[in-house]
Amino acid sequence: MxxxxxxxxxxxxxxxxxxxxxxxxxxxxxxxxxxxxxLLTDKGAISVTTGKYTGRSPxxxxxxxxxxxxxxxxxxxxxxxxxxxxxxxxxxxxxxxxxxxxxxxxxxxxxxxxxxxxxxxxxxxxxxxxxxxxxxxxxxxxxxxxxxxxxxxxxxxxxxxxxxxxxxxxxxxxxxxxxxxxxxxxxxxxxxxxxxxxxxxxxxxxxxxxxDIFSMHCSANVGDDGDVALFFGLSGTGKTTLSTDKNRRLIGDDEHGWSNHGVFNIEGGCYAKCIHLSREKEPQIYDAIKFGAVLENVVVNENTRIPDFDNGSLTENTRAAYPIDAIDNIVQPSVAGHPSTIIFLTADAFGVLPPISKLTKEQAMYHFLSGYTSKLAGTERGVTEPEATFSTCYGAPFLPLPAKRYAEMLGKKIDEHKVQVFLVNTGWTGGVYGVGNRMKLAYTRAMVQAAIEGKLKHVETVKDEIFGLHIPVHVPGVPDEVLLPNKTWKDELAYKGKAKELAGKFRENFKKFTDIDAEIEKLGGPIA
Known part of the structure; x- marks a missing residue:
């Protein structure tokens, strides 16, 4: 037949x-x-559940x-x-x-x-x-x-x-x-x-x-002076939260292209994590959940139809999908010029990476290729608590071409546009996951703001003795003692042990890149 x-x-x-x-x-x-x-919720959003699959199936x-x-x-x-x-x-x-x-x-x-x-x-x-x-x-x-x-x-x-x-x-x-x-x-x-x-x-x-367009798993926003910032990171590291800033206009929250003309959004909406969402912490996302929005796997009171954003009984990967114009402070159309600042976001479950550090071009390419973070609960089936992982280019599940292709495009863009690059740890401080605490969002916002506004361009830094990262000694709005991770641990020997353990994981992971310029690993990777 x-x-x-x-x-x-x-x-x-x-x-x-x-x-x-x-x-x-x-x-x-x-x-x-x-x-x-x-179900129709109290604000006019639709609440749905997805059964046993509450995350991607890679x-x-x-x-x-x-x-x-x-x-x-x-x-x-x-x-x-x-x-x-x-x-x-x-x-x-x-x-x-x-x-x-x-x-x-x-x-x-x-x-x-x-x-x-x-x-x-x-x-x-x-x-x-x-x-x-x-x-x-x-x-x-x-x-x-x-x-x-x-x-x-x-x-x-x-x-x-x-x-x-x-x-x-x-x-x-x-x-x-x-x-x-x-x-x-x-x-x-x-x-x-x-x-x-x-x-x-x-x-x-x-x-x-x-x-010849650099495709990126990142969020992006722009200031009144046309200064564009990119935020790279896997789900749950803060891309949507940190790019949705009342003082800057949102270009997009997750996917972008960077052409010879500038940056453009690939999507027309946002897919925000909303576990523990509140108007106080994330007002723009909270207020975007209105008529026509889709709430995915959020527990809703059957009678009042009020969502319980703190309830993760279905999954920690609760989501809200809404059109980008549900947010007031956006760029329309979602295009802008060339970025001046790039932020790499990582949720370090080891609690040893600095809350913010300045990167050279080689370090930027190294950390981009490494894509270190912790898988957070619910973003994939079977992940119930954070675990250390490396996702190439902060988006390995979605990159069909060899990593070298994307990394070389990043390096070229950094050189062409003199981009400042920062690594920001939105994960744990003062100890590993379960011992230390998650970095305060207010501190992270202050650090990101300082980076974007150029306040860290000439700031004094100290070199991390294990990772070789350049750590600012002072950031406006952040206690100085928070900036140096070894000072936040009660036991500095325990800190060094964990830091060296993580550095070893970086090196082991990087062995898979057999076609990458050796200088990238030598100048960008851990030094101890």
């Missing part, structure tokens, strides 16, 4: 009688409530081995290969499954705010709330743009379709598969909406460098 072509199958699906295209936010919210997919993510990408992808445990045969079989099974659903929802939009590099996409979802998520997270077209919209990539999200690992050739019931030749992302077996967002980011991390 001859297999129907994938193009025709997708065309038939998108033009089927069960398709609802480009529903408005109120229409989608009505569908969500009528379908019993979620071990179930694949890229199809196709001739056009075969020699470009950095294949391995992150970019796992899957055959065309396996993809084709699952693709047709999913399309056949969706074809018989009562209703399907289609969102048409874009990734990439800069019109020169914009990627038209469409998202087909089984659930109405997933379509609302896509509507809020990606860039929404104008009426005129919608008339001329020609999708170049399609996301197909079928959470209730469970794969059979024995028959379907995948690891589990869950699968996230990217085909660059078919221009399709196929997602099934999980309800976690973040898989859509990060799949499109992975695609952009492949396409943009091919156009």
């Amino acid at each position: 001859k297999m129907v072509s994938k193009v025709n199958s997708l065309y038939e699906l998108v033009n089927g009688n069960n398709i609802l295209v480009q529903l408005s936010v109120p229409q989608l919210m009505e569908k969500i409530i009528n379908n019993k997919e979620g 071990k179930d993510k694949y890229i199809v081995q196709e001739n056009s990408v075969l020699n470009k992808i950095d294949w391995g445990s992150v970019n796992q290969p899957i055959s065309k045969k396996v993809f084709n079989r699952l693709y047709h099974k999913v399309l056949h499954y969706l074809k018989h659903k009562k209703e399907l929802y289609v969102f048409k939009g874009f990734a990439g705010e800069d019109k020169l590099y914009q990627l038209p996409i469409q998202v087909i979802t089984e659930y109405a709330w997933h379509n609302l998520f896509a509507h809020q997270l990606f860039i929404r077209p104008t009426e005129e743009e919608l008339k001329n919209h020609q999708s170049q990539f399609t996301v197909i999200f079928a959470p209730d379709f469970k794969a059979d690992p024995v028959i379907d050739g995948v690891r589990s019931e869950t699968f996230i598969i990217i085909s660059f030749e078919e221009k399709v992302v196929l997602i099934g077996g999980t309800e976690y909406a973040g898989e859509m967002k990060k799949s499109i980011f992975t695609i952009m991390n492949y396409l943009l460098p091919e156009q």
Whole structure:
């Protein structure tokens, strides 16, 4: 029996009688409530739960081995290969499954705010709330743009379709598969909406460098004088929190491109962690959770419909998805000039890295390649408490090309634009996780503000004897004794032991970079 072509199958699906295209936010919210997919909260947000998968499933993510990408992808445990045969079989099974659903929802939009590099996409979802998520997270077209919209990539999200690992050739019931030749992302077996967002980011991390654009897992904001700051870091390290600043306009909270013209947001919305969220600590994020926002895995009182942001019983990875214009102080459109400051954020569970340190270009490239932090509870399945990890370029799960490609682009940008780079530890101080305390947000904000405003450009520093980092001895608004990590520990010998242990982990991790200039490791890595 001859297999129907994938193009025709997708065309038939998108033009089927069960398709609802480009529903408005109120229409989608009505569908969500009528379908019993979620609850309406007291502020008009929709509250949903994602079942057993409350974070990404990186071990179930694949890229199809196709001739056009075969020699470009950095294949391995992150970019796992899957055959065309396996993809084709699952693709047709999913399309056949969706074809018989009562209703399907289609969102048409874009990734990439800069019109020169914009990627038209469409998202087909089984659930109405997933379509609302896509509507809020990606860039929404104008009426005129919608008339001329020609999708170049399609996301197909079928959470209730469970794969059979024995028959379907995948690891589990869950699968996230990217085909660059078919221009399709196929997602099934999980309800976690973040898989859509990060799949499109992975695609952009492949396409943009091919156009000589540095793609970045970072948030970005800009001051009144046009000074742009970037914040790199994994989930939970503070990208969204620190870039959402009442005194600076937000460009975006998670994904950006840096072209020869400047920085642009890849998304049209924000996906903020909201465990322990309060108006006092994060007013802009708190107030953005209103009509049309999606609360993911946040416990809500059934009667009052008031969210309990302190309740992590479902997961610590509670999330809020909302359009970027839900925040008052933003740049529209989400583009700006070249950055003058870069902040690398790390949540150090060892409690030994300085709360802030200045980096040379070599140190910046070293720490960018290392991507050290602690996985925080809930960001991935099975992670219940922080654990030390290294995620290349602060975004390894989403980088399909070799790390060297991204690191060289960073180094080039630092040189071209004389960028000041800082490493900021938002993790523990005074001891390891469970003994020390998490760095106070007020102190971190003060340090970041001083860095961005140029107050640390000529400040006196001391050199860390283990990591070689240049630590400012004074930062406005921060007690001096907080700045030197060895002074915050009760037992300095214990501090040195842990610091050397972490330095050893840095060295061991860096061994995987066999094609990196030796000077980067020599000048940028630990010195003891």
